[in-house]
Every structure is written in C-alpha cells, then in structure tokens.
Amino acid sequence: MSSPEATTYLAALRQAMAEVLAADERVFLLGEDVEDPFGGAFKATKGLSTAFPGRVRNAPISEDAIAGAAVGAALDGGRPIIEFQFADFAICGFNQLANHAATTFWRTGKPCPLVARLPCGGTPGGGPFHCQMPEGWLTAHPGLVVVAPGTVQDAYELLRAAVACDDPVIYLEHKHLYYHLRDPGFSAGGPLLPLHRAAVRRSGRDCTVVTYSAMVQGALAAAEGLALEGIDTEVIDLRCLKPLDTETILESLARTGRLVVASEGWPYGSVASEVITQVCAEGFHLLDAPPRRVAARNTPIPFHPALWSAHRPDANAIQEAVRGLVNF
Amino acid sequence: MSSPEATTYLAALRQAMAEVLAADERVFLLGEDVEDPFGGAFKATKGLSTAFPGRVRNAPISEDAIAGAAVGAALDGGRPIIEFQFADFAICGFNQLANHAATTFWRTGKPCPLVARLPCGGTPGGGPFHCQMPEGWLTAHPGLVVVAPGTVQDAYELLRAAVACDDPVIYLEHKHLYYHLRDPGFSAGGPLLPLHRAAVRRSGRDCTVVTYSAMVQGALAAAEGLALEGIDTEVIDLRCLKPLDTETILESLARTGRLVVASEGWPYGSVASEVITQVCAEGFHLLDAPPRRVAARNTPIPFHPALWSAHRPDANAIQEAVRGLVNF
Amino acid sequence: MDQPIEPAPCDAVAHLQWMLRARLLEERLSSLYRQGRIPGSVFTGRGQEALSAAIGMQLRPGDIFAPLIRDMAGRLAFGLPAIEAARTYLGRITGHMRGRDGNVHHGLVDQGMLPMISHLGAMAAPCVGILLKRKITGALVAGDQCVAVVCIGEGGMQTGAMHEAINLAAVERLPLVVVAANNGYAYSTPSHQNFVCRDLVDRALGYGLRGWSCDATDCRAAWQTVAQALAAARSGDGPQLISARLLRLAGHGEHDDAAYIDPALKAAAVDCLDQGRQLVLDQGLLDQAELAALHTTIKTEIDAAVDQALGEADPVASDESWQIFADPILAAGAGAQA
Amino acid sequence: MDQPIEPAPCDAVAHLQWMLRARLLEERLSSLYRQGRIPGSVFTGRGQEALSAAIGMQLRPGDIFAPLIRDMAGRLAFGLPAIEAARTYLGRITGHMRGRDGNVHHGLVDQGMLPMISHLGAMAAPCVGILLKRKITGALVAGDQCVAVVCIGEGGMQTGAMHEAINLAAVERLPLVVVAANNGYAYSTPSHQNFVCRDLVDRALGYGLRGWSCDATDCRAAWQTVAQALAAARSGDGPQLISARLLRLAGHGEHDDAAYIDPALKAAAVDCLDQGRQLVLDQGLLDQAELAALHTTIKTEIDAAVDQALGEADPVASDESWQIFADPILAAGAGAQA
C-alpha cells in the first residue's frame, strides 16, 4: 500500500477488462449499473461502455437471468463477463452457475467459458449482506474454477487468464482492496499466467501460512511482526481456490512442517478445511504440529465496525496461530 | 434391510409428520405435489392432506417462494415444514434459507423455526440433477442446522426433533433409503432425542469410520467385511452434520487412532473436510495415521448406472481406506 | 369479495407530519453521514414520503409491513420510534438490531414490521408465508382481514423472488398488497432498462389480481390508492398490486451524487412534501405560521431522538457471545464454532 | 417491426409424420421402460406432439431451440436422429451424452439445440444470452432474425427464472419465443394451483411483449400460432409469448399412473394425433391405406433406430477420465480431485 500514483487493484482489473474487450470481440460485459456515466457500483467498469459501445450492458435486477445469459453466450462462442453488484447477491444466480455453467462441459463436451466477477469481502458498516465471502458455497459443486486475487498484479493477471480459460471462472475481487491496495511496480501486457498456480509471497522456514484475497496482506503483516520475534513465516497466496495447488503447499510444508490456513470466510467446510484435508491426505508426514485454521466467526457479518473487526480474522489472529504451532 | 412388514424409512418420516401435525397446530406443510391423492413425488406426505385438511398444501413451482413463505410463517409463530421435490431444486430457494432463515435469529433475536425436507442422494438413472447431496453448500452459511438420518428410527427422531428445534433445520432424507431401509424394531413415541448428537453404530478398536445418511449402511457393511479380515471398525453416524458432534468423534479416536470420513457428497469443502479439520484442531495427537476422506468423484453425477456406481463411494472404497490406515 | 370496506379518508395534516418526520430524520442522518459518524451509508426516501407514510398510517395492529430502503416515513408511521432508526444507523447496542445489522435493515418482528434483508424481492415471500399461516390457522377474519404490505422498487420487481411470491399469494388469494414504487431509477439504471411494459400495473393481469396505478408525488392520490387497495385486500379481494410513479430526489445512498439522473426529469420533479404543504395551506388546515411551527416541533423532536442515540453506547466485541443458535439445547451443546 | 414475414403454411402430412415419429418412438421407449431396460424413467409428450412438431419444423439452421421434457416431436423435427434419443435413454456410450446424462437431458449444442438441465425455467436465460451475444456481435439480421424458442410448462412458468429471463429478453427486445404449454397439470398439481390468471398469455402485457393463445390439440391452430409468433420475432417485433392449451395424455413419467387427473378432463381429451390423422383424411391428402402405410414405414424406421441403439455399448467406468475441466491447462495441471 504505497504511493497514490501507483496502480490500484481496481484500476488493474479494469485495465484487464479493457484489454480483453479490445483484443477479443467475443468478450462482452453484462451486469447491474455497469454502463457509463455510472460505471458500476464500485466503478470497475467506468469508461468501458463508452470505449466499447454496446458491449458493456446494464441488466435488470435479475441475477439468475444474468448468470443464465452468460451460460448461453458462452455456449454460442462468446466470452461473457458478468458482474454481480455484490458477491452476496450472486446467490440468486447460483443455480445457473452451479448446475448449468459447471456441468455443461462434462455433460456435453462443449466448453462453457464465462467469467463471473463478484465483489466480495468485508468493509466496516457493510453488514451481513454486503460483506460476504462466497467461496464456501461456490466451491461445493464440481466444475467451477474459483480465483481470488490478493495483489494488484494478480487482479490483472487472473482476470485475463480467467477470460482465456475454457471453463467457467468465478473471479472474487475484494472490495477492501479496490482502492486500498496499490502497486507502483504494476506492469501490464506480459504473457498469460496459469490460472491455477499458488504463489509464495514470502519465504520462511518455521511455519507456512496459506491464505488468499485480502488476507494475503494480513498474513504478510503478520509475518513481518513474527520476524521481530524470530519466527520465520512463509506466506502462500493460493490465487486459485479451486482447483487447489496442493503441490506448492506441500513443497512449503516440507520446509516448515507447520501449517496455518487463514481466510476471511466462515469456517465450516471452507477452503481452509479443504486445504487442511488435502494436506492431511498427501502430506501428513510433513506436519510437525496440528494444522490450524484461522477464519471468521460462525455468525453473519456484523454491521458495527467494532463487532466487524472482531468477527473477521486479522494479522493478530494469524500471529497467534503461528506462535501456537511454533511453540507446539 | 429386513422383513417387508418392518417400518420403512419413508413410513417413519411420514409418521413423524403425522404426529407433529396432530400434536401442534402451528405445524403445516407446503411443497410441490404434496396433496392427496398424489401425496408427493415419493409419497412422503401420502394421506396427510386428507387427515389434516388445509394444512398440507400444494405450492406452485416456486422454490424461492416456498422457502421464503416458511421464513415468514416461522416468524409469525408457525412451525412450517417445506418439502422440496428433490434436494437438487432446493438451490432455487437457497437465498431464503441461507440469508433469511439462517440470519434472522442472530440479527433480530427472534427465532425462525422451520424444517426444510430435501430428498437427496443417488439412485441409478437419476442423473446429474436428481441425485445430489446438498450439504456442501447448505453448511456454508452460519445459522442452519443440517441433519441427515441414516436409519429408520432416526428418520422419525430427527424429524420430530427438527420441528421442535427453534432454529431452521435442513432435513436431508435419502431417496435410496425410502423403501430399501426397513426396521422391524422401529418404535414411535419416545422422548425427543437431541438433534445434534452423533451415534456410535458399531464399536471397534482399529479404525473409526465417520459417516451419515445412506453411507451408514455402506460403512456397516464395510465393517462386517473388515471384521472377517480381523480389522475391528467403529462406525459413527453423524446424524447432525452441522453443528458437528466432534466430542463423540474424538472419544472414538482416542480408542482407534485412525479416521476415515465417508460421504456420498463431493469432496471439496465437504462435511468430510470439516470433520477432518476439526479433528486435526482438537485431536491431532490422537491420530496414528493420516485422516482419510472417501467421497464422490469430482464430476456431476452420471446417469448411466455403471458410471453412477463408480462415481459414488461404496463399502469397498471404505474398506480400502480403512485397510490403508490400519497398514499405515 | 365480501362487503366492500370504505377506504379511510386522508387527514392531510397527519399525513404531512409523518412525511416531515421522515424527511427531517433522514436529513439529520445524512448530515451525520457527511460528518463521517455513520458506518456504511445512508439511504433516504426523499420524494417518496407521501406514498410510504400513506402505507404506514393505514396499517393496523395485526397487519404486516415489509418496508424497504425508501420507507422511513412508513416505518415511523407504522410505529417505529425515531430513536430506533438512529440507533440502527449508528449501530448502537441499545437499538433493536444491537449493532449487528444497520441502516435500513431493521424491523420490529413482534409488531409485524419485518427486518429486511438486502436481497431485493426477498421480503415478499415471507409476507405471503405469514398470511398463509394465518389462513391455515383460521386467523384471517372474513370480510376484514389483516393485510401484509410489501414495498419494492421498479428494479426489484424484476427479481424472480417477487414473481414467485406474488404468484403464490394470488394462487392462495391472500391479502397481500405489493407496492411497487417506480422512481425512475434502480441505482443508476433507468427504468426502461429494467422493464418495458407501459406501467408495472400491467403485471397484475398476468397474476390474476387487481392493479392500481397512481402518481405518488400527489399526496392525495398516493393516500387514496393505498386506501383503496388496502380496503380491497381486507374485503377478501385477494392480492393487490400498486404501481406508483415518483422520483428519487436523492442519490441511491448518500454516497451517490446521482449524476446519472436525466436533468429534464430532475427539473420537472415534484416534491411530495412541498405538495403536501401546499395542500394543507390550500385546504385552510394550517396557515404558514402553523406550518413553520409544525416544522420546528418535529425538528426538535427528531433532533432530541437522534441526540439521545448519539449519546448511547456502541456494542463491545468482548461482550458478544457469537452464538448463532436460538434453540436452547443447541446453544448450550454446540460451540460457537459449530 | 420491419417488413412482416409471411407465416409458413402447414404441410399437414409432414406435420403428422413428425408427430407420429415422436409418438411411436416414445411408445417404444415406454415399452422398454416397462421391461426394465431403461434406467430412471421415461417422459413422453403424448398429446403435445402437434405443438412441439410445429416448433421443430419451423426452426431453421442458426435458430436456437431449447426443448423441454415433452418435446420429442420438436427435437426430431429440429434434426435429432431418433437413434440419439434412444441412446440417451439407454445411456449408451455412443450417444452424444455418452451415458453421462440421460432421458430428456440432451441436446446438440453445435446445431443450436440446448441440452436441458432439470431445473425448470433454467433454459430461458441461456437462450436470451445467445441472442444477446448475437445482437452485440451484429449477428442478428434486421428484418429476418434468427430466433430462439424456449419451451416450458404452465407449472414452470411460475419459476423466478422464467420471469427474469423473459423480462431481460423484453428489455433487450430479442427474438425469443416462449412457448408455454398448459397441459392442465404440473406433475400432480392442477394448473389452478400454479396460477390463477385467465390464461398465461395475460403475462405478455406485463412484460411488454406480444402474446398468442391457442388450442394446441388442434394441429392447424398449433402450427399457425407458432408460425405467426416466429414470423413476428424474426421481423424484429421482440419476444413473443405463446400460451397453448392441451392435455398431457400420459403420466408425468411412465412411472406415474396419473390417477390424480380429473376424469372429466380425461374423457373430453382430444388427441392431436387423431386430429392430425383426420385432417389429412378430410383434406384428401392421404387415404386410410396410405395412412396405415405411413404408420408402418415410420414404425419400421423407429424400431430400427431403437434396435440399433439397443445393440450398442454401455459406458465402461474404467474408461472414464472423470475430468471436469475443458481448459487444456487445467485438465493437465489439476487432478480429478480438484
């Protein structure tokens, strides 16, 4: 989080959209309030309907139809991007995503390439219905790829790669990062990166923290603090939540022997549970201590900022978990 | 699975409904095709609209409205039971369940007691949209209780307890068990059992198999087979998938040191992942071998019976997993 | 239909008072928002008070009210103390939502005012469920039924949830009144991008129910339409659909400058509050001085309520149980981790 | 609307042939079902063939067809080889669904026939999406557009999904034709428990689109109505809604004895196939002997197709890759366990 001139997470993802719209006429964008002059509830699409007339379109308040329309467009050779106004409302389009988009290739052999953008995650005062992390339910059915950029560069890379992907991709963009995360070193235009590879954001030898989305920053902050105590933390940014890059995690565990999985989502049956389960299956012998989960509390997300801060995990919670393992 | 005169799973759950309808005028039933003479796609409600005129009602094909109506009725002091025709279609009512029913008590302090019955699970020839296990996504949000009876007696007990519960309860009834599972010892009318307690269905000292719903029978069959090989398997029937009765599981692991979690659901972020994660958090030291998950394959559920059988885990898969751990 | 019920006549002064209470309360909340004293945002019903107040005023104990984001006037008239609205916006522990939910997401379940969730369209089916439960238990009195009113915008009318709920009410012939406020925009989206029928009242025919249409910037029209629809529903005429034309005289929320609104629409906009003031003057119910005095009285009352809420306590995280279950056995037996 | 397009005249013999093909194919499949040779169930369009065939016959290459459970006639007429239907019911590896999906859940994506998922209402929005994508990419030819036809029952019309999709099509003024077949029952539920408007065509007004209503047990009426709606859609008149009255002359599926159907309705039922036969006789297009010969020819052709499918191979589980991803990088990089 650096100089104000640096590229924001929001600008990076907008730039990715502008590039794919320019490069590929199969791409179009559908969502509520996405057209100029408004340009989306978070301004993610600002300027795009002007630059690409007719290809960035406002939709009625009809999430199921928006998602279903994307399925059709994809089957007809399009590369639709849909924007849900908040990840919380994507639930109204869940059936089309989970039962239609996700099943089509397996059932018919015809790919269904669409990208669904979901502004997710907490902001103070957002409350129970504007702060949710939806990956818990969006990973339940087979067939959806779920990505969650945690850096400015990845906001750009993962969106480009998502549009290039032949499968339906859920792209979770974190609202808190939109303007808060900036990268002076951002660079556009390189080769497409693979969609499903995790990244080691910080190397360390005492404990591995696996995380994603806005919690990547929290984990890095936690690691800095722990370093002062002499604890050397490795931070892995999953980038892609499904399918999981278990290989990268296991490589790390081979070095550290300790695992904390941190997520802003609810605990039950979460991405964190899945990481732990896959690690147990394939790398149990690497574990020198019980794998730990750091997650949100098991209630709706509170409106009041004081409750909200206590509901979601933070750098302190990660530190505590790491300390617990290192002293195990 | 015994004499044809014995009570079926379906009869047991129908009896539970008849009893709660008779005992409690706050109870009513809403769903597609539930009225006589038809009595529901699986005949679960057969006779009830005749016995309780006006209190068992056909609904239009509107899952969201059915679920939402239950929320309202519950808030107004009712005890609605809703039937989705197949668990697969409950996804169209997911928003009302996850964001409305599940959040209301925490937000407002007013309970929202409803029971949603979901005929789930696989039958040969059912295909991708009539065989699903929905617990993967129904456990993602806080606030729903999810139960899944695996015995005839539990089909009765858990439904009564669900109606008595002050929270919204998802009741997963397995279609394959409806007529196939019979219990000559079934008895009605006892005291209400707690909703959230797991049951040890078979004691053993070599390995614990945790499972639920139709897989309970599979696990018991697997255990019988393993016994012939000298492997003594403990089988735990979760009964309640959320919240989990981790205590009972840990007690068992203290004896066996080995854990297999078997489920007909998809693997990612599943109930099985959650059991393993909670066991790792609280009972890692009890584990003498890596905890193993046995789950369905990561594709939609195939139509053809030969593929279907290979898609879902069975007693053999459980046996293999147990053997793997015992020989670890 | 049983005996027709006479629609209630409008007390223009009382109507104006509720409109004014809402306006002044929301103006105060907006000003607190601009001072950075309110988490999240503030959503006002500016320009929609005549319709909303007409609903809240004409509902009775036992009725159900599912207000939405623009319904401060209706909420107050239905019985919500102004201080409760302030507490919810501020997230005070003293409020009925205890800081757990905020801004427009609150209700008084025991009094029949449902606490909206954000998902548009989601409040209609619960209203239907309440009426259905009452029908089943014999609690709907023939000829003079309780009613449920659910409010929605023209954008929200396009959700599948509204469709299913209205249709279920029609099939069960329940006394549901759907009030669709067409304020020209859904957030930034002009209404012609949400629907293309002539008037949303045209949906009534397709559900087999009665439709009403009005210009809801006109206080009398708003009152009268609500009165007639409520009377019809109470009489046993089944669900009613009101399509009300008006304009949102504010941003979607106070964070929004509404730059996208057609300037011609803005220029031609009628503020129902001005119209309501003129009405009581024209009818000789109040004179200018009395109007000014009314304004002062209400402002004082509102400010007192907000000031009191401002002085009250925030929730404290360490006091939270994080207990999700209502059921005593589950609450005792199952940890907060579930 | 641009230049009106002349509705296509009906070739009564061809129409009858497609009806007959569907009827005989489904009868054969039902008989296999009763022999226990088909997994799951069999769902027939008995009594609905006139409507369905009229759709399939009048669609052209480039059009989109989203048939539903009762649309065997339309599928065949659109271009589905009878053997493919049999393969799908039998779950043969040779079929285009490769045993992965079955019975009515199949399509030919490349030819524009969408493989339905079970969730009622879910096929409409994809049709809208295809048309929208074509509109955006300039592939809708003014005055003679390709169309998409989506079929649905009167029960399925009550899903939120249908509402949202129809409305989106209306807002975007796309050439979508919604064919709502009101066959009196949704599974066991009589239509008055699904909707209470006079006729589902009354929904058209509320979406701002054109509606058509017909008695679809009358072959000419079914053909003519489909022809007119398609012509209007092709001309640029926006979405069209057809409400077609008929009766399901079978169980919901072959496992269902339909004992719940009103005997009076059953007694009064008209079989469109009988009506179609009478029509060609009355018009002197075929005589009794020619009709009988036609029946025999088609039966032979259908039996041959089904027999061939019966002799083909089942999928073998050990040959399955269980690969869920289409993307080559993901398919290579990510295990089947995901």
Ligand SMILES: Cc1ncc(C[n+]2csc(CCOP(=O)(O)OP(=O)(O)O)c2C)c(N)n1
């Ligand atoms: C299902 C759903 N989708 C999207 C949103 C986000 N959203 C909140 S208000 C709003 C616009 C509502 O417009 P309208 O219904 O016309 O009501 P108005 O704000 O004009 O009163 C939108 C899109 C939501 N709350 N719920």
Ligand SMILES: Cc1ncc(C[n+]2csc(CCOP(=O)(O)OP(=O)(O)O)c2C)c(N)n1
């Ligand atoms: C969303 C959804 N809910 C429930 C079902 C189960 N179901 C399958 S067919 C059917 C009845 C359909 O009736 P209708 O739409 O009138 O079509 P018909 O069978 O009469 O042709 C039902 C309830 C489903 N497939 N999808």
Ligand SMILES: [Mg+2]
């Ligand atoms: Mg609006």
Ligand SMILES: [Mg+2]
């Ligand atoms: Mg029907």
